[in-house]
Amino acid sequence: MKYCKLSLVLLAVLLLSLLTPAAMAAEEDGAILLDLEDGEYSIGVDIVGGSGKAFVSSPALMTIRGGRAYARLVWSSDSYDYMVLNGEKYLNLSEEGANSSFVVPITAMDAPIEVIGDTTAMGTPYEVHYLLTFHSDAIDSKSALPQEAAKRVGFIALGIIVGGGILNYFVKRKLQG
Numbered sequence: 001m002k003y004c005k006l007s008l009v010l011l012a013v014l015l016l017s018l019l020t021p022a023a024m025a026a027e028e029d030g031a032i033l034l035d036l037e038d039g040e041y042s043i044g045v046d047i048v049g050g051s052g053k054a055f056v057s058s059p060a061l062m063t064i065r066g067g068r069a070y071a072r073l074v075w076s077s078d079s080y081d082y083m084v085l086n087g088e089k090y091l092n093l094s095e096e097g098a099n100s101s102f103v104v105p106i107t108a109m110d111a112p113i114e115v116i117g118d119t120t121a122m123g124t125p126y127e128v129h130y131l132l133t134f135h136s137d138a139i140d141s142k143s144a145l146p147q148e149a150a151k152r153v154g155f156i157a158l159g160i161i162v163g164g165g166i167l168n169y170f171v172k173r174k175l176q177g
Contacts, residue, residue, distance in 0.1 A: 030086050031068035031105030038064050043071060044138025049130035069106040075099050079121035109136045
């Protein structure tokens with residue numbers, strides 16, 4: 001009897017821990033579990049569908065939270081106002097005038113994922129069907145993203161400009177006197 005009560009208490013604790021809002025949200029959005037530390041990475045992504053004119057930037061930023069994978073998709077256009085993935089609607093996170101950007105769960109790796117992108121590029125909103133494929137062999141550090149490389153180039157250029165300015169100051173000072 002004593003062990004039965006203890007077993008029931010342990011079972012109740014286990015069920016409550018599995019039904020926490022965070023655990024339920026992680027399961028509901030369908031994000032896959034990856035054996036990576038929580039943090040930011042880059043991941044290669046391909047897109048097919050639509051007219052073929054629009055695309056998403058690749059590599060994309062991938063964030064691992066609680067072991068689950070999410071991607072920040074940046075479109076080649078500012079005309080996408082929402083995306084639909086597994087029946088869930090994801091709204092554009094970009095500021096007005098910037099290319100449309102969405103954070104969506106990665107629900108599969110190395111297999112096409114059906115998504116809908118709602119575009120207003122033609123005046124009237126149209127839901128366009130696409131297939132996204134995230135590539136497990138193209139996961140890299142966040143520094144592999146073009147934006148991160150541009151930041152490094154900017155810092156190097158700033159260092160050269162500051163260094164050149166200091167050198168110029170001392171050369172002029174020596175020549176004057």
